[in-house]
Amino acid sequence: MPANSFQLVDHFFRTEYSKAVTYLTSRFGTAHLEAAEDAVQEALMKAMQTWPYQTTPDNPTGWIIRTATNKLIDHLRRQQKVYYATKLPEQAASPQPSEEVFSDELIKMIFACCSPSLSIEHQLILTLKILGGLSIREIAAALLKKEETIAKAYTRAKKKFKDQNLRLELPVADALPIRLQAVTKALYLLFNEGYKCTTGDQLIRKDLCEEAMRLNHLLLGHTQLNNEHTRALMALMHYQVARFEARVSADGNPVSLRDQNRESWDHQHIQLGDRYLATIKHGQSNEYFLQAAIAGIHSRATSYSSTNWAHIYQLYQKLYQLTQNPIIGLNSIIPCAEVYGPKQALIELKKLEDAPILNGNYLVPATKSELYERVGEIKKAISEAEMALKFAVNKRDKLFLTKKIFKLVNRPTSKPM
Amino acid sequence: MKQFLYLFRGGDEGYAEQSPEEMQAHMARWGEWMTKISNTDQPVPGLPLHESGKVVADGGNLITDGPFTEGKEIVGGYVLVEANDLDHAVELSKECPIFEFGGTVEVREAIKM
Numbered sequence: 001m002p003a004n005s006f007q008l009v010d011h012f013f014r015t016e017y018s019k020a021v022t023y024l025t026s027r028f029g030t031a032h033l034e035a036a037e038d039a040v041q042e043a044l045m046k047a048m049q050t051w052p053y054q055t056t057p058d059n060p061t062g063w064i065i066r067t068a069t070n071k072l073i074d075h076l077r078r079q080q081k082v083y084y085a086t087k088l089p090e091q092a093a094s095p096q097p098s099e100e101v102f103s104d105e106l107i108k109m110i111f112a113c114c115s116p117s118l119s120i121e122h123q124l125i126l127t128l129k130i131l132g133g134l135s136i137r138e139i140a141a142a143l144l145k146k147e148e149t150i151a152k153a154y155t156r157a158k159k160k161f162k163d164q165n166l167r168l169e170l171p172v173a174d175a176l177p178i179r180l181q182a183v184t185k186a187l188y189l190l191f192n193e194g195y196k197c198t199t200g201d202q203l204i205r206k207d208l209c210e211e212a213m214r215l216n217h218l219l220l221g222h223t224q225l226n227n228e229h230t231r232a233l234m235a236l237m238h239y240q241v242a243r244f245e246a247r248v249s250a251d252g253n254p255v256s257l258r259d260q261n262r263e264s265w266d267h268q269h270i271q272l273g274d275r276y277l278a279t280i281k282h283g284q285s286n287e288y289f290l291q292a293a294i295a296g297i298h299s300r301a302t303s304y305s306s307t308n309w310a311h312i313y314q315l316y317q318k319l320y321q322l323t324q325n326p327i328i329g330l331n332s333i334i335p336c337a338e339v340y341g342p343k344q345a346l347i348e349l350k351k352l353e354d355a356p357i358l359n360g361n362y363l364v365p366a367t368k369s370e371l372y373e374r375v376g377e378i379k380k381a382i383s384e385a386e387m388a389l390k391f392a393v394n395k396r397d398k399l400f401l402t403k404k405i406f407k408l409v410n411r412p413t414s415k416p417m
Numbered sequence: 418m419k420q421f422l423y424l425f426r427g428g429d430e431g432y433a434e435q436s437p438e439e440m441q442a443h444m445a446r447w448g449e450w451m452t453k454i455s456n457t458d459q460p461v462p463g464l465p466l467h468e469s470g471k472v473v474a475d476g477g478n479l480i481t482d483g484p485f486t487e488g489k490e491i492v493g494g495y496v497l498v499e500a501n502d503l504d505h506a507v508e509l510s511k512e513c514p515i516f517e518f519g520g521t522v523e524v525r526e527a528i529k530m
Contacts, residue, residue, distance in 0.1 A: 004460070005448035013437035045432050048440045050465040052447035053494065135436030 005051040008060070011207075013044055014133030015214075016061060019102050020068045021130055022109040026168045028072065030112070033158060035075050036068075037130075043068035062096040106131065106218055107225070108168040111179060114186040115166055122157035123186045124193065129154055132211045142204045143193055170224075180225060184233050187212045187219075188288070191237055195244070199252075199396055206244055213237050228280045232288035235276035239295035242269035254396055258304040270299045290319040309338035326355035333367050342374040362391035366401065373408065382408045418499040420527040421506040423463075425494045425513075428520020446514040454498055454509045463496030493520075497527075 017040055024036035043064050057063040097105075113126040128134045128142070136154060140147040171179040194208025216234050219225040246260040277296055283289030294315050301307035316332035329352045337345035349368060358364050369384035382405060389401040435443065451460035468491050472483035484491055500506035503526055510522045 004452065006445035006452075007448075008441065008445070011438065011441075013441035017437040041433065041437075044437055044440050045429075045435075048432070048444040048447075049429070049493065052444055052451055052460060053463055053465050053496075054460070133437045135434075135439070138436050138438070 005056055008056065011133075012060070013047075016064050017041075017044065017133035018106065018109075018131045019061065020064050022105050022168075023065060023097065023102070024068060024072055025130075026105050026108065027069075028076075030166055030168065031162055032072070032076070033130075033162060035072055039068045039072035039075060040064070042071050059096070065096055103218055103221055105168065106215075107222055108170060110183055110215055110218070111170060112161070112166040112168055114183040115164075116179070116182045117164055117166075118157060118160055120186065120189065121153060122160065124190055125150060125154050126157050126161060127186060127190060127215070128208070128211065131215060132207075134207070134211075138204055138207075141201050142208050144197065144200050176224065180219075180227075181229070183219070184216075184229055184288070187216050188233055188236075190215075191240070195240055197394070199394060202248060206241075209237070209241050209244065213241070228282065228286055229288055231276045231279055232283065232286050232292050235273045235280075236288050236292035236295055238269045238273035238276065239292060239299050242266040242273065242299060252396075254400070257298065262302065265299065273299065284318065285322060287319065287322060290315050290322070294319075307338075309335050313339045326352050326358050327361075329355075330358060330361075330363060330367065333371075337371060337374065342371040346371050346375075360391050362388045362393075362397065362401075364388075365391065369404070369408075378408055378411060419502065419506075419529070421498045421500055421503075422525045422527060423496050423498055423506075423510060423513075424492050424523040424525070425515055426490060426492055426521045426523065428515040428518040429493065431518035443514060443517065446517075450512055450514060451496065453512070456499055461496045461498050463494060465494040466492055468493070 020040040020043065021033075021036050024039060025033050028036065046067055047060075047064060051057075109131060110127070113130060114123045118126070124143075125139060128139045129136070134142070136151045137147050139145075139154075140150040143150065170176065191209050191212035194205045194210075194212065197205065213234070216230060216237065219230050220234060242265045243260065244266075246262075246264045247255055247257075249255050273292065273296060277289070277292055280286065280289050283293065294312050297308050297312050297315075313332060313335040316328065316335055320328045320332060330349075333345050333349050333352075336348050346368070349364070349371070352358065353364050365384040365387035369381045369388060372378070372381035372384060385401055385405045385408060389398060389405065392398045392401055432440070432443075448460065451463075452458065455461040470483055472481050473479070474481075498506060498509060500509055503524065506524050506526070510524055513522050515522060
């Protein structure tokens, strides 16, 4: 039975937007991307203005596609595209594609939006706008950028998209693995954009995570794209999103892993993470697998202290060998301290800190401060925390560090140096 | 119970800038409101209207494109609502989502024969 307009599933318009824009772009060509977007926007407006008067149409997707197609044809006619004007009417009546065809088209659109010829920033914005159905304002809120900045970036990204005449097609067999890597990377970053920061509107940030998961899910539905990398990424996403709410307190402050209420982790997501992780046979050189395995250990630990830190540290070392990324190295310092003690961890940290990428990163002095505190060198702990405060950008991080300095300075029994 | 006609005008200027998510939320509020002010579990009867039409005058000798009024003045739709009296009908109209974008509701009582 058709639903009333307020009983549609959550995010229905957003997913319909991406479906319809993708469908129109694939039919009329990427040159008409902008017109397709306008047509779909108008179709949704019309739905919004007319559906509340009755029940929604029996086939809302078909209704939106049909309305948007007609609007796009009108638009092209007005522009006197004679070719289309003479050819289109009967096509307009073509039957609505099946869900399978939609999925295939969406996957092709993911590949076009995540083309390596575009900068990663442009990839993310295109993905969020076209596939996520987010408005410029929402993207700006989610990425903590100015609306104007995103609007300009989107215009540029769209221009490149058109200039390069990016085609909506799956890369050929040889190129597919490499292109798929770029796509999973973009989805990983998209997810992280939503996850990493605890400031701003959490609702819209969770949308980014869910969007990345939805798109990854589409990839998993395609036999050629369902591999150990996409599955490991899915496992990682499930583990992380399970902790989404627990990592922010009611008053909006970040809660460290140690202090999170493990009861409030979403165990359904953890189970799904486990299930995806269990399907991976050869994870040792799979970055997402190693990250997911680490997240999985955290998820299964009943407390911070009973966590299997030795295994986590071992996985981090593998991950560091694989990526040679100093940030990964930095992340391994706390597990190292849990296994070998803070002194050893300080030695390991010294090896890393000259890496240019860590230059000015507040986490380096913040981690040092934590380690010095643990070995009882409070003066050093304070000066490192002050250094971290200088580098920190985020308001909440600054607040956290200020509190920490206050606590260190006012320690009742600080050991003499 | 008396019958009232609500005429909706304007409010669409802000629509074009809304995101799909916001449009869905706005639509849901319309649907909820139309069902809330109804005596049944269905929305109150009514219809949305196209913005253009014809004005027929002089026994059909004079037909023009219409309405001529400005965007804001065009009736975008109507519903029929049952209420105790005009005050009650006005009260019921106050939660109409059209006000979110600066539109208006004209409330008119139907004359009973």
